[in-house]
Amino acid sequence: MSAPSIVILTGAGISAESGLGTFRDEGGLWAQHRIEDVATPEGFARNPQLVVDFYNARRAQAADANPNAAHMALARLQAEHAGSVTLVTQNVDDLHEKGGSVDVIHMHGALNSALCATCEHRWPAPLAMSVGQDCPYCTGPTARPDIVWFGEIPYHMERIERALANADVFVAIGTSGNVYPAAGFVQMARHVGAETIEINLEPGENVGLFDDVRAGKASETVPNWVAEVLAG
Ligand code: APR
Numbered sequence: 001m002s003a004p005s006i007v008i009l010t011g012a013g014i015s016a017e018s019g020l021g022t023f024r025d026e027g028g029l030w031a032q033h034r035i036e037d038v039a040t041p042e043g044f045a046r047n048p049q050l051v052v053d054f055y056n057a058r059r060a061q062a063a064d065a066n067p068n069a070a071h072m073a074l075a076r077l078q079a080e081h082a083g084s085v086t087l088v089t090q091n092v093d094d095l096h097e098k099g100g101s102v103d104v105i106h107m108h109g110a111l112n113s114a115l116c117a118t119c120e121h122r123w124p125a126p127l128a129m130s131v132g133q134d135c136p137y138c139t140g141p142t143a144r145p146d147i148v149w150f151g152e153i154p155y156h157m158e159r160i161e162r163a164l165a166n167a168d169v170f171v172a173i174g175t176s177g178n179v180y181p182a183a184g185f186v187q188m189a190r191h192v193g194a195e196t197i198e199i200n201l202e203p204g205e206n207v208g209l210f211d212d213v214r215a216g217k218a219s220e221t222v223p224n225w226v227a228e229v230l231a232g
Pocket of ligand 1: 010011012013014016017022023024025028090091108173174175176177178179199200201202203204216217218219
């Protein structure tokens, strides 16, 4: 019997214990900022300085943050599990990579990347981006944070759907199940008969779709789950 293929989806909750605020928890980012203003193309067109400042602040915070035991446990799983492990994250921080994970699929973009709105060239973002920054490729003054905003199509969807179609196990960690298409992955995994597990501080919006629900802090629950998988 070959080792199971595992697809993991992480959300803001996995980085909460590293000091990075989540979006929808009490006092979260969306309690402090209007989505329309800082996370839509329309908001960027209306007030680019507000948007650039928002992501500059998050980039600086993420640069000072360290991975926690949950990030490191997933890196261990990737390194030691005999079957395939596909790690998809909705997070734009680089704590999975800092924790030792490789080939992390950032479906909502990354704080460390800048994108040209004209030619779609990407390059490493400076710690502080500026409005009207030039693209190093087409020289257009149209640099923007390389973040997937509401109303835009997430990245790497074909690759994610392929992994889900071949999954034996699907695990959602630290995500509230509010935002699609990510919140629909559990349904896609169920469709192919995969075992589905939710690991979260509180039950997510789509908790009823999971076979196994584990409540608790990611830094405790994720290492326990990884140890279980590796023990076979
Ligand atoms: N351990 C485990 N889970 C936690 C922890 C923790 N220490 N702290 C919080 N959580 C859980 C919360 O219970 C909540 O269900 O993490 C979840 C965070 O939910 P959201 O703030 O909604 O974040 P997320 O699901 O990642 O948001 C999805 O929405 O705003 C957009 O693009 C943004 O990628 C983001 C997407």
